[in-house]
Amino acid sequence: MRIAVPNKGRLHEPTIDLLERAGLHLENGADRQLYADTVDPDVSVLFARAADIPEYIADGAADMGITGYDQVQEAQVEDVAELLDLEFGTCRLVLAAPEDGEIETVDDLAGKTVATEFPNVTREFFAERGLEPTVVEVSGATELTPHVEISDAIVDITSTGTTLKMNRLAVVEEVLSSSVRLFAREDVREESKVEEVRTALASVKQAEGKRYLMMNVPEERLDDVRDVIPGMGGPTVMDIANGGGEKVAVHAVVNEGDVFETITDVKQAGASDILVTEIERLVE
Numbered sequence: 001m002r003i004a005v006p007n008k009g010r011l012h013e014p015t016i017d018l019l020e021r022a023g024l025h026l027e028n029g030a031d032r033q034l035y036a037d038t039v040d041p042d043v044s045v046l047f048a049r050a051a052d053i054p055e056y057i058a059d060g061a062a063d064m065g066i067t068g069y070d071q072v073q074e075a076q077v078e079d080v081a082e083l084l085d086l087e088f089g090t091c092r093l094v095l096a097a098p099e100d101g102e103i104e105t106v107d108d109l110a111g112k113t114v115a116t117e118f119p120n121v122t123r124e125f126f127a128e129r130g131l132e133p134t135v136v137e138v139s140g141a142t143e144l145t146p147h148v149e150i151s152d153a154i155v156d157i158t159s160t161g162t163t164l165k166m167n168r169l170a171v172v173e174e175v176l177s178s179s180v181r182l183f184a185r186e187d188v189r190e191e192s193k194v195e196e197v198r199t200a201l202a203s204v205k206q207a208e209g210k211r212y213l214m215m216n217v218p219e220e221r222l223d224d225v226r227d228v229i230p231g232m233g234g235p236t237v238m239d240i241a242n243g244g245g246e247k248v249a250v251h252a253v254v255n256e257g258d259v260f261e262t263i264t265d266v267k268q269a270g271a272s273d274i275l276v277t278e279i280e281r282l283v284e
């Protein structure tokens with residue numbers, strides 16, 4: 001089973017980091033190499049441009065891939081299924097035009113020119129409105145094109161909005177919203193290795209923003225402590241070896257944002273020896 005992952009750019013690091021945290025440690029993958037092995041002999045990695053990954057999955061050069069949803073839409077590949085939203089690389093593809101120009105609505109682009117790195121998505125977007133502006137494909141610095149009379153508007157990625165603002169462009173309408181996701185070819189999506197990879201990545205996402213709390217509680221205060229612990233399916237209660245029977249250990253998974261309050265509450269309810277740890281993975 002081969003997973004295609006971005007070889008450079010903003011998606012590279014977070015993708016590798018996610019694979020590592022999921023337990024798919026990379027091996028023999030020196031910088032700029034095309035392939036890497038992982039600790040799992042049945043899983044290897046192919047490094048590719050984010051934009052090429054959908055095609056590689058469809059063609060069989062890889063079986064799974066991690067890339068932006070926008071890239072999969074643009075590639076117009078069939079038989080590529082989305083398995084999991086990895087929730088980074090979050091951005092929007094928007095139609096934008098000069099702030100003080102005459103383009104204010106989508107309809108204003110009838111008979112005009114739109115520059116973009118996403119010609120297929122752009123044509124589809126306008127076709128749905130019954131419009132067919134001229135679409136000029138560029139390979140970067142799209143935001144400049146309205147100012148050099150190459151285009152009347154652009155369809156481009158925005159996240160913070162800084163680049164649009166710097167180029168005095170305003171959003172006319174959102175075309176699609178994107179994030180990085182795990183994809184697989186339809187004919188392999190049911191395979192156990194694919195499901196294993198999906199589960200491993202999902203477990204990392206599950207653990208994000210969660211903390212593991214451990215504490216000792218006098219048995220007679222257990223109900224009071226239980227009452228103040230928020231979270232997943234209630235705490236786990238264990239006898240403490242040689243604890244004399246009067247204290248039990250309580251473990252619970254708690255949202256990071258609730259940790260501070262929970263510690264105060266469980267202490268008040270009689271808990272002691274409270275430990276807070278990070279969680280690497282959480283398989284539900």
Ligand SMILES: Nc1ncnc2c1ncn2[C@@H]1O[C@H](COP(=O)(O)OP(=O)(O)OP(=O)(O)O)[C@@H](O)[C@H]1O
Nearest residue numbers: 008009010011050068070071089090091157159178
């Ligand atoms: N500003 C951004 N904020 C969040 N996500 C982004 C942003 N720009 C791009 N992305 C996401 O990253 C994907 C890859 O972007 P792109 O192909 O531009 O690569 P890059 O990381 O910028 O590297 P390069 O352009 O040098 O190849 C996009 O398809 C999109 O899903």
Ligand SMILES: O=P(O)(O)OC[C@H]1O[C@H](OP(=O)(O)OP(=O)(O)O)[C@H](O)[C@@H]1O
Nearest residue numbers: 140141156157158159160161162163164
């Ligand atoms: O809303 P913002 O936070 O300003 O982000 C938007 C910019 O980010 C991307 O460019 P990138 O930095 O990847 O440069 P590139 O054009 O070389 O790919 C995208 O093409 C926009 O230009």
Ligand SMILES: [Mg+2]
Nearest residue numbers: 009010140157
């Ligand atoms: Mg880029």
